[in-house]
Amino acid sequence: MHAGEDVKEFPTVSWREKGEVRTALWRSGSDSPPPKRVVIADDRMTADVAYHLACEGVAILWRGDFQNARQLLAALARRIEEPRKGKKSTAAEAEESRSVSSSLPLPAEVFHRYRLTQSQRARTLGMLLLSFDADFRIPLRRAPDVRQACAEAYGKATMPFIASLRELLGIIGAHEWRVKGVEVPLLGARIHPYYGVFAPIRAEYVDLVATAPLPSILLKTPAHGVAFDIGTGTGVLSALLAKRGVAHVVAAERDPRAIACARDNIASLKLDAQVEVRQVDLYPDGCAALVVCNPPWVPARPVSPLEHAVYDPGSSMLRGFLNGLAAHLEPGGEGWLLLSDLAEHFGLRTRSELLALIDAAGLIVFDRIETRPHHPRVADVSDPLHAARQAEVTSLWRLRVR
Known part of the structure; x- marks a missing residue:
């Protein structure tokens, strides 16, 4: 206990x-x-x-x-x-x-x-x-x-x-x-996940954050640039943004286990001066030039704590991120939505429904960067979901206020 x-x-x-x-x-x-x-x-x-x-x-x-x-x-x-x-x-x-x-x-x-x-x-x-x-x-x-x-x-x-x-x-x-850690080559270090906190073993979404062009507003005022990482989990994306030179990253998380995990990882990477881990329900107070969110990808009911990182009933976190983004972006800022299209291949959410959510939140998509997964399950033909996994595309949606 x-x-x-x-x-x-x-x-x-x-x-x-x-x-x-x-x-x-x-x-x-x-x-x-x-x-x-x-x-x-x-x-x-x-x-x-x-x-x-x-x-x-x-x-x-x-x-x-x-x-x-x-x-x-x-x-x-x-x-x-x-x-x-x-x-x-x-x-x-x-x-x-x-x-x-x-x-x-x-x-x-x-x-x-x-x-x-x-x-x-x-x-x-x-x-x-x-x-x-x-x-x-x-x-x-x-x-x-x-x-x-x-x-x-x-x-x-x-x-x-x-x-x-x-x-x-x-x-x-x-x-x-937790002892061994997960190697994140783009960090040049290991991330140590806690029990019940999703491990960053799927590298494609990390790769997207590492290569997407940073908003020009961050580049113009690097000493004052602020980024939010919504639902930080292990803190891997916050650490990556700090490594890319973002002066102040607020790693937002509501799960106490994930908060402790993120804080330990940030401390071990010696990024405390740049990354602040806050316990909040979704968005921290204030605005940022960049807001990153990697919500659970599949709108279905989780049956264990770890599955909360994968399954999002009714796309609740996705909707919360999109609906709150406009109020938390600095003028000229961007939102980065990291999302696999597995839900579309499973018949659980259509592309038009996703675009409608974005539009209803007063946002526009001005760029989308795609990558294919390369984890072992893609090649597992015995998996009943093999066809969907083989067709999967993970995207970084770059969003602005309309």
Whole structure:
């Protein structure tokens, strides 16, 4: 638990063990509810039995060897991923459904089926549970020391709790990312993402900010130039703008975890004199010659804290950025909207709808710089969303007040 938090804020999970009912706090980074049914298991449980229980919504609280639990989780994942005999692919099912009757474009059907499949997979794999002591130790044989990783994800712990093994593995992976960092060649340095803060592993939007011409107003008054970075996350774009010579960058962020992450990254890059990290809902007070925003690209509902960087229900942040831009630009200033067109390929938002949002905000597009993604998923033909990812274009939209 985070320091100062009331234990009553967290739900509890109950189970029967050794003839008595036991209860502990329940922790879930994705805000999943605690399981209603829990059984105790150890190394004697087979993967087939565990898979059957997990599919039925019965959680398994592990009392055996930790490494065997990891092997069991991998076995569950294999059973989920094994194609059922005679089962149609997601794309084939969507095509058949569309041919009968559907008001959704085919890509939207594929996307929603994919999300449903991923959600079901996460729910099933999340049924393998572990107990944690108050100091984040795991009371199992061959359990690793995860105290630092858990402290980074959860804050200071004061009570024992239950969480899923799948969540723990994500926390360990996030800790490794935080220690190792993500190389950003254009910065000549590494950015260290925190747990729950989106890592800048997709370099194309960073490349766009590094190469787009800065507004002339910034170049004319470099000593007084101000830029806003809306939703800074790790602070990578603020750092890049500072490296490009912007005198004062306000990195705006509302998520406390991201704020701490951005501040640490800016400090490690020795850019404190140029970059100020502020906690605000969207826009900081005042105006800037340049306002940059990289909102979540897909208008869909996130199901975990990390997904808030990818999914934006109703394009809420996009709309907020566009509608507030005119009031926060200096005369002659620019807004830079960094946006992938994946939503268009998924049938979730059209180009005309995006342009209508821009127009309704009193803005004009006077330039657009495009790039193609080059991450590994573009080449993954087994991905149900492969066609959309292969066609994806990421753009930097240069906007001015009309």
